[in-house]
Amino acid sequence: MLVSAPEPPTLTVVELQRNAEAELARIAPVIDDLGTLFADAGHELALVGGPVRDAMLGRPHADLDFATSARPDDTERILKSWGEATWDMGRDFGTIGCQKGPWTVEVTTYRSEAYDPGSRKPAVDFGDSLEGDLVRRDFTVNAMAVRVPGRVVEDPYGGVVDLAQGLIRTPGTPQDSFSDDPLRMLRAARFAAQLGFTVAPDVVAAMTGMAGRIEIISAERVRDELVKLISAPHPARGLRLLVETGLAAYVLPELPALVLERDEHHRHKDVYEHTLTVLEQSIDLEDRLPDGGPDFVSRFAALMHDVGKPRTRRFLDDGSVTFHHHDVVGAKITRKRMQALRFPKDTTDAVAKLVELHLRFHGYGSGEWTDSAVRRYVRDAGDQLARLHVLTRADCTTRNRAKAERLRRTYDELEARIAVLQEQEELDAIRPDLDGNQIMELLGIPPGREVGEAYRYLLELRLDNGPMSQEDAKVALLEWWRGR
Structure with a gap:
């Protein structure tokens, strides 16, 4: 369980405070100027949330979040006098945004918000104190503030100590916090993944007991949290927490389903643990991707x-276990889950394609593929080829070093063959040696189904034989046309 003692802190409280002082000095032209403007207008202003936490961790910000006693109309007037552009898309939640040079500022009226048990949207009430605003925040490490222009740190719930200890706690009781906004249960896992922190035992207990409450949260908000979690430095840490608390059964049920009951003879590896290992190994290989x-x-x-x-999964009479076609079935399951989470179509298509193709390499053997088979591998992967390379390599989790080394060498060889063919034949843009207009002119046919059939024939010929001259392609097409 992830409720064990926190890892040794990497920074002491004193070091956190020094970091904060240095960062506050760097952003002083913004925070002091704004603080003075709000104070002159009779309002309180405080830097809050992530910028305060990250200042203590030594992570600079250009996006700054503030809380204020001012109402949105007053906030807007002040920001218009200070910045270059303002926006009010968050006005219903008390938030007014502003841009000035490289700085993006969002100022939100002190507030309290809570979910009705059956609602997906929070009801917003404006508050009247900074401490009341901080207590409604998700975790103590995000419930710290710096009053400006005086730069007085407010930490009523022990966020600095928790930050030093690497601990995720809630300002009030976790039950109250998760009742107010059940998405915070996913955020706990996300912060564990982002910061490498330990989640406090009472928070884990509340997540476990209240997991079903996540069902009132919209698919889009759940999706966004999952993306942040999986893109974090330690995603396996957060995913394990989701599985152990039962939250994954509601938001990503395919993951706990991988915890297959192993038979008494251990005839197959632990698919769940294998999956998390593949995830971690794929992260280690991301430097192979064009964009890292x-x-x-x-x-x-x-x-x-x-x-x-x-x-x-099927158990055979000889005691072995098979998972035939799990690649095709898995691609369909993946697509269905991503559609339910409202992922964009291009993202869904990319992930589903990789799942469907992840076993293709295992037909390569020790290099038996012809050039035609290599071309088809590249064609089927399309713009996901670099990611397919990463996934295929990451999918090797055997403890047999000789076998692992053999698979690595074999895939090195396949990538080298692909590189040679790409240079010789422009594999990234495989197309027939005649285009549609040439096909219609040669065969004397109008646009329609027959042109498509001829095009596909030439494409298969191109994949089988590599590039052909236009004359050879015309001869082959006419021969096919006469014999069809």
């Missing part, structure tokens, strides 16, 4: 690559 990492598509494909196994 964190790469959500690559990570989520690693997480979902074996979700078809529970549905396809």
